[in-house]
Amino acid sequence: MSASRRFLCTLSHSFPHKSTLFPFSRSRYFYTLAMSQKQTKPNPFTSASASVDEAVTSKLGGLSISDGHVWKPKSYGTVTGSNAASAADVQTEKNNVDLSRIFLNPNLLENFKVDNSTYSLAQIRATFYPKFENEKSDQEIRIRMIEMVSKGLATLEVSLKHSGSLFMYAGNEGGAYAKNSFGNIYTAVGVFVLGGMFHEAWGSKAGEKQAQFNDFIERNRICISMELVTAVLGDHGQRPREDYTVVTAVTELGNGKPKFYSTPEVIAFCRKWRLPTNHVWLFSTRKSVTSFFAAYDLLCEEGTATSVCRALDEVADISAPGSKDHIKVQGEILEGLVARIVSHESSKHMEEVLKDHPPPPADGAGMDLGPSLREICAANRLDEKQQIKALLQKVGSSFCPDHSDWYESHSRNADRSVLTNFLQAHPADYSTAKLQEMIRLMKEKRFPAAFKCYHNFHKAESMSSDNLFYKMVIHVRSDSGFRRYQKEMRHKPGLWPLYRGFFVDVNLFKANKERAAGIAKSNNDIVGHVNNGSSTSTIDGLANEDANLMIKLKFLTYKLRTFLIRNGLSILFKDGPAAYRAYYLRQMEIWGTSAGKQRELSKMLDEWAVYIQRKCGNRQLSSAIYLSEAEPFLEQYAKRSPENQVLIGSAGNLVKTEDFLAVVEGGMDEEGDLATEREEAAASLSPSVKDTIQKKEGLIVFFPGIPGCAKSAFCKELLNTPGGLGDDRPVQSLMGDLIKGKYWPKIADERRKKPYSIILADKNAPNEEVWKQIENMCHSTRASAVPVIPDSEGTDSNPFALDALAVFMFRVLQRVNHPGNLDKSSPNVGYVMLMFYHLYDGKSRNYFEDELVERFGSLVKIPLLKPDRSPLPASLISVLEEGINLYNLHTKRHGRLESNKGSYVQEWAKWEKKLRDTLSANAEYLNSIQVPFEFAVQQVSEQLRKIAKGDYTIPSTEKRKLGTVVFAAVDLPAAEIQGLLNKLSGMNSNAEAFLEDKPMDNFLRKAHVTLAHKKSHGFSAVAGYGLYLHRQVPVELNALLFTDKMAALQAQLGSIDDEKIVSKNEWPHVTIWTGEGVAPKEANTLPQLLSEGKATVVEINPPLTVSGTVEFY
Secondary structure (H helix, E strand, O other): OOHHHHHOOOOOOOOOOOOOOOOOOOOOOOOOHHHOOOOOOOOOOOOOOOOHHHHHHHHHHHHHOOOOOOOOOOOOOOOOHHHHHHHHHHHHHHHOOOHHHHHOOOHHHHOOOOOOOEEEEEEEEEEOOEOOOOOOOHHHHHHHHHHHHHOOOEEEEEEEEOOOEEEEEOOOOOOEEOOOOEOOHHHHHHHHHHHHHHHHHHHHHHHHHHHHHHHHHHHOOEEEEEEEEOOOOOOOOOOOOOOEEEEEEEEEOOOOOOEEOOHHHHHHHHHHHOOOOOOEEEEOOHHHHHHHHHHHHHHOOOOOHHHHHHHHHHHOOEEEOOOOOHHHHOOOOOOEEEEEEEEOOHHHHHHHHHHHOOOOOOOOOOOOOOOOHHHHHHHOOOOHHHHHHHHHHHHOOOOOOOOHHHHOOOOOEOOOHHHHHHHHOEEOOHHHHHHHHHHHHHHHOOOOEEEEEEEOHHHHHHOEOOEEEEEEEEEEOOHHHHHHHHHHHHHOOOOOOOEOOEEEEEEEEEOOHHHHHHHHHHHHHHHHHHHHOOOOOEEOOEEHHHHOOEEEEEOHHHHHHHHHHHOOHHHHHHHOHHHHHHHHHHHHHHHOOOHHHHHHHHHHHHHHHHHHHHHHOOOOOOHHHOHHHHHHHHHHHHOOOHHHHHHHOOOOOOOOHHHOOOOOOOOOOOOOOOOOHHHHHHHHHOOOOEOOOOOOOEEEEEEOOOOOOOHHHHHHHHHHOOOOOOOOOOEEEEEHHHOOOOHHHHHHHHHHHOOOOEEEEEEEOOOHHHHHHHHHHHHHHOEEEEEEEEOOOOOOOOOOOHHHHHHHHHHHOOOOOOOOOOOOOOOOHHHHHHHHHHOOOOOOHHHHHHHHHHHHOOOEEEOOEOOOOOOOOHHHHHHHHHHHHHHHHHHHHHOOOOOOOOOOHHHHHHHHHHHHHHHHHOHHHHHHOEOOHHHHHHHHHHHHHHHHHOOOEOOOOOOOOOOOOOEEEEEEOHHHHHHHHHHHHHHOHHHHHHHOOOOHHHHOOOEEEEEEEHHHHOHHHHHHHHHHOOOEEEEEEEEEEEOOOEEEEEEEEOEEOOEEOOOOOOOOEEEEEEOOOOOHHHHHHHHHHHHOOOOEEEEEEEEEEEEEEEEEO
C-alpha cells in the first residue's frame, strides 16, 4: 500500500520536524540543488507567503503516515524505474478491487453518526490561483504597478493568455480536474493531450517518464495547472492549429495551505520534465514598464500574436519564449496578456533559470503517434462515454492505469449529509480547521457556491464503516462570490484564499482515545505556535494588496469574435438585428472602443447579421462551432481592403500577417493634425473634454437612488431656486408618486410638449432598463440627461454602503403622510428598502459611476455623510445584515412576493420591529453623521449650473479611452503658435504675403511635433515615449518654411529630467498648413525643397520657446 493511500487510513500521533515541501531552493544554489540527493535546506528567500501558520502546518506531515516516518520530498529529479514499476503494480492491484461492494452499500453513510470521537481530515487535492477582483480601476492599477517598478520594489511579469480552458493534473491517483468538475470529457481530453506532450518530448522514453512523473507529483503532493487548448471542446477566438497544453502554475499542496511556484521555478520544473511553457516577459525598470503599457495601448485594437510578441520582445528587460509558439500552435488571434506584480528578485531568478535550464530537446517530434485527438473524437462523436473510453485507452496504462474517476465516481453522488458531517466533526489538523472555517463562512453568508461531494474510489481499499473518503468540489457560481469573500478576508486576515478550481479530499473517521489525544496535542502545539509567532502581511517582500495586483489586457481582434459574434448569436436569433446592434454597440461603449473602430465594426457586424440569418434561417447557429461560419465570412470580408484586414486581424489561410503589419486605420494621415470630415464625424460619437448642454435642447435631471435619498426635497428646492439653473429655460418637476399610469412615458410626453424645458424626474431610476428609456428619450426629443446620485463609498457589490442604507431607512421612518405610502405607518418599510437596495446588487461603486458617466456624459453627487463620522454601530450593522440575509432567503424561495406573504411572514414582522427599534436607539448618531441639507442643496445646485453652462469636465473613467494609439507627439498650445504667426507676419514681408490669404484660425486647430509614428517607426519606437507621457518639455521654434502647397515651423526639442527628447523624424517640425489634396506628411520634404530652391525660409529671431506635453494620439 502506497504512503498516499496509508495517509487517510490512520493517523499517527508522532510529531516529526518540519520538512521543506519545495523541491528546490531559491538561493544562489537553487538550481544546482535540483540534482542533489540531499535533503533541501530551508529556503532563504522565503517570505510572508510562507507565513507562520503555514510553516507550522508542515509539522503535520507525519500525521498522515501510520509508520511515523517523516515524509520528505526527494530532490528535484525523477524517481527510479523500479519505484515507478512498483507504483504501477499498486495501481494495477487497486483496479481489481470490487468498488461496488463498498460504495454502493447505502448503509455506510447512513450508519455513520457524528459524535465526540468523529474527526475530519481535509486536504486540498487540486487548485489554481485565487481569484482576486481588483477594487481599483485598471488605470489606477497600472499607475500603481509603474510606481512599484520605478521604485525598485517589484517587477512586472507579463504572460500570454492562450485561448483555452483550465485543466489541472495531480497524478493518476491524485486526479485530473477541469475548472469545476472531474471525470468527464474535459478531463479525458486533458489527460490525452498531456500524455501526448510526453510522447512529443520524450519519444521512446515517454511511457517510462509518464509513470515517473505520476509517482513524483503524487509523492510530493504537487498539482500542475495548464491552459488546455483544443479544437474539440468548443470554439473560442480561433481554432488552434494543434491541440496542446501550456503549464500556467505548479502548486505544492503539502498538508497545508497551497504554495505556488514562482514563474522561474515553474520554468525550471517544466524544463526538467519537458512540459510545455508559456512566453513570459519581465519589466524591471520605469522605462520598460511604461513602454509595455504604451505598447499595449498601441496594439489593443488591432494587435495579433506576431505584432504583440515582437513589440514586447523589443521593450522587455527579459523575454523567455515559451516552448509552444502561439503563432504556430494557436494562430494569430491572441486573447490577451496577463500582467502581474512579482518580486523584484524575479529578474535575477529568471536569468539563473534560463542559464541553468536550457530548452530541452523534443525527442518525439515527427513520430507517428497514431490517431489524433480530433480523429478519435470524430470516430466516436455520437457517444461521449465512448469518446472518453477511446481517449483513455489511447493514453495507455503507463500514464492513466486507473479510469475509475470517469466510470465510477459520478455513478452515485454522495449524500448531502457528507458536508454536514464534515463541518460537525473535529478537525484532525490545522488545514482542516481552516477549510471548515472557509466553508462555514460561505454557507452562513450564503455565497453563490456549491459544495458537491463524490465517493473517492481511489481510497477503496481503506474504506470501512468508520473510515469514509470523499472528493469535494467547491464551485463558486458567480464572480460576486469571489468579491464578497475578498471583503471577508480584509476583515479576517487569517482566512485562507478562495481558489479557482478548488478540489478537496475529505476523510471522515472515528478515533480511539489514544489517537484522539495525539491529534489534540498536535493541534494545541500548532495553535500555540501560530499565536505566539510573528504574523506578517507581506508576500515576497510585497504587501498583500500589492502582491495581488494583476490586470488582464485583451485584444479587440479576439473580442470581436467571442463577445460580439459568438455571444451575440442568441440575441440576434431571438430578438432580431435591432437588439443585436444595441448589444454590440453597448459592448463597444463599455470597452471604450475608438470611434473609428466602432464605425468599422458596426458595418462588418451588420453584414454578418444579414449573412448568418439568411444562411441559418430561424435555426440559431451553435456557439460551440460558430467559427465554421464566422471564419469564412471574416476571411472574405478581410480580402476587400487593407483596412478590413487590420480590423479582422487574421482569418483563413489567405490573410497573412505580413500583408497588413504596417497598415493603419483607414485613411488616417501620418500626423492627424489638420481638421477633416473624419475627425468631425468621430467627435460626434464621443463627448469632448467639456460638454455643453445646448440652450436649444432640453434637460432631464433624474435620480438613480433609493427611497430616503431626499430626491423630492431636492426637486422642491431646485424648483424654487431663483434663476433656475442659470438660464431662461423653464423648470418643472414631476413626482412619480402623483403620476397615474407609467411614469417615464409621461416624462417623454412632457418633453415633446416643452422641448426646451428642464424636467426634474422625481422618481427613483435604479437600473439599466430605466436608463435606456432615458437615453432613448434624449435621442428622440433632443435632450441631455444628468444623473444625480447620493455620494457613498459603496461596497464590492453595491454602490451604497450600509451607513447610507441606514440613513435612508431612518429618513423614511420619519415621514408622515407620504404620497407613495412609504412612511412610518407602512408595516413593511424595511422590506421595500431592501428591495430597492438589491436593485443595485452586483454593481461596485466604481462600476456604477462609470456606467452613468459613459451613458450620460455627466454625474452629480449629493453630499450625504460627514467624512469625519464615527463608524456605523455594531447594532446597526447586525440588524441590516440580518435583513439582507432574510431578504435573500425570501427572494430565493418566493421571488418578488411581498413580505407579508410566504414562508417568512413571522420572521419579517420580527425583523421590521427590530429594525425600527435599532434605528430609534441610534437616532442621535444617524442625525449627527449627515451633512446639513442646505449645504447639500447648494452643492447640487452648483454642479447642475456648471453642467448647464458647459463649465464641466467629464469625470475620467477606466472605460473612457481615446482609442488605439497611432503616434507619439509633443502637444503644443495652438493659440501661442497662432500668436507667433501673427507677430511674424508683421515683421517679415515674405511671411505676411504667404499668410495674408490663409485663414489660419480654421486650419490651425491644434499643433504638435511628431515624435514617432507606428507605421513609419514601429510599435516599440512609439511605446518608448511612454516614459514621458503627460510630462512637459520645452520646444524652440526658430524658422518658418513654406511653399505654395504647405508650411511648417522648424522645432528643436528640449529635455525632461536632463534627458534630451529626440524625435524619430529627421526634421522635427510643426505642420501648420497644407493645400488641398496635400497630405500633412509631405511637410517632411520642406528641408529638401529648401535646398533645391523650391521653398522659402523665414528665420525667427529670437526663437520662440513654448511648453508642450508628451502625448499619445
